[in-house]
Amino acid sequence: MTCADLTVTGDQLKAAVGTFPSGVTIVTTRSEGEDVGLTVSAFSSLSLDPAMVVLSVANSSTSLPHLTVGAPVGVSVLAEGQGGLARQFSVRGIDRFAGVDLVRRGRGVALIDGAAAWFAGEIVNAFPGGDHTILTISVAECGTGDDARPLLYQRGRTHDWAADAS
Template sequence: MDDRQFRTAMGKFATGVTVIATDVEGDVHGMTANAFMSVSLSPKLVVISIGENARILEKIKQSNSFSVNILAADQQELSMIFAGQIKEHREVVFDRLDGKPVLAGAVAQIACEVSAEHVEGDHTLFIGKVTDIHLEDAEPLIFYSGRYRALTEEKTLV
């Protein structure tokens, strides 16, 4: 199999869209990612996967902390900004949750301290100990097969 076929196959898994953020000496850095999952309920742990060429990789290592912002359906522009798809500068305002930078309006804001990191292939997996969570009642932004999507209500037969 070639790289393109592998990428296409991985794109067939529908995911939410997150922005990973970290703060180094007052400067906030963020990146759009869909490589995120929960790991453990006790203790509360999550994992993010960051590519070796991502600028945020060294920033997370420096700060030893990060946030995961699960984007709402109306936050596609934020996803595109942090994915580098929108080139012109846009000001993004961050709130704080347990001292970590978070995006207002996200379905979930998850503040984490790095508890472990593992290099696997061309990515580093950061295990984050969850220190705080904030939830909003909103629909999530979905990504599937290279396109943004939205949830639709399932119709039930009576």
């Protein structure tokens, strides 16, 4: 039997992939003078030379049309305790930036103050990837928080780190 003989449902794939914990990011851009932002957990490093990261955004996202090649982009890796921001930036029809402490970098992109890490750059490529669009980002600036531990996402919810055992 080959993989081509198998049929995997979306629910099966979601359950299996959901066992793999990932970080949680807030991705932002500036569009027509306004901040646009959304929660993204599909984020990873891509290249050290040149410095690049990659993320994928659901094609159904209302923010996706603003994430175009050449657009400035910021990625904030949320820290432990920032789970409320992950939820806030995933809700449609609200001001996602209301009450959020921001730092501006790069070409004015908003970054979440207190994030575990941050990246500012520009979208270089957009590729179709099933029901998502894969975006590659050239990183112009990046940094880390003061020993902040990242917020984790697994099995459909966010998790703070367990207390250190060491």
